Amino acid sequence: MRATTTPALFTRPRNVAASVAAAALALTLVPGSASAQQADTEPVDVRLKVADAAPVEVATTPQAWPGELLEAYGVSVDGNDLVDVVRDGDEVSGERKRLRQGDVVRLTDVVKERKTKRERVRRGTVEVFTTELKPGVRKVVREGRPGTRVVVARKTFHNGEPVKYRVIKRKLVKDPRPRRVLVGREAYAVAGANGLNWGALANCESGGNPDAVNPAGYYGLYQFDLGTWRSVGGSGLPTSASAGEQTYRAKLLYKQRGRSPWPTCGRLL
Incomplete structure (x- = not known):
């Protein structure tokens, strides 16, 4: 919201009340105004509230748009400002924004x-x-x-x-x-897997033998296949690693996948 220079009826919001009062006396003399064009039309009284200034009672032509009223009093509205019409306590929109007796025109200065x-x-x-x-x-x-x-x-x-x-x-x-x-940390410790019964799992899977080899391609205490062993950082054959490292790799696998790699013996963990 910004003040126009012609007519200079508004300067800053704090001067609104005085400006509106002065403009009300001259409204019928403003060239091009709704009142000048329709002097034989009975005006309606509305309340004009501009920004944070006190509301002021003014008269305008019935069915005038709120923008016409603001223009008549020297207040221009930019694309950010909000112009609302309040009737009987409720905001109205569309064609209903044409002014009637007792309406409140409220201009919110938006920056x-x-x-x-x-x-x-x-x-x-x-x-x-x-x-x-x-x-x-x-x-x-x-x-x-x-x-x-x-x-x-x-x-x-x-x-x-x-x-x-x-x-x-x-x-x-x-x-x-x-x-x-x-x-x-302790050697081969894995948070969240250290308290499980790894001995019971090893006994079930391989009889507790770190060198156990299953012809189907499973190795060591926990019967790793080579792909799974390497997925948890192992190198070479599981049976070439110490029992401690095999248990460590089994703990890492448990952290990733839980008991699922040992569908039969995992229940013992």
Whole structure:
């Protein structure tokens, strides 16, 4: 919403009441106004509420559009502003917005501002478990650094008060680098799988023999096939690895797939 220069009846919202009062006396003299064109038409009284100024009683031609009323009083409306007509406590729309006795014309000054700001992106932490440190000991090997993100947003104000904030675009302009921490653990420990009965599973699958070979292509304590063994980081044949490593790889497989790799013996875990 902005004030026109001709006629200069409105300047800023805080001067609305005085301007409307002055304009009401001159309305019938404004060239091109609805009152001048239809002087023999009985006017209707409406309340005009512009932005945050106090409402003012004015007269206008019956069935005039609210925009015509605002123009007659020197107030132009831009594409963002809201013009509402309230009748008997309810907002009306369409053809019903043509003015009647007792209507309230309410103009909301809408301003949309584009804001750009830079945000800090957390670096995060990556934990790497190792047997080279004592269990529970932590060692930072890289501090890392935060990243940066540019955020573009639109902030909307109604009569100077913020009512909406909407992010339009986010763009990462500097990648974060995570902090890297070594965490000591027991050899072949896998969180969430250490308390299971791996001995019972091994006895069921292979009779507890780390060198067991099934002619169908299954090896070791837990009867890995070669594809599954390699999927959990194993190399060579499972029977070439120690019993401890075989159990460790079995724990990793359990973390991935639960008991399903051992459809018969998995119930013993």
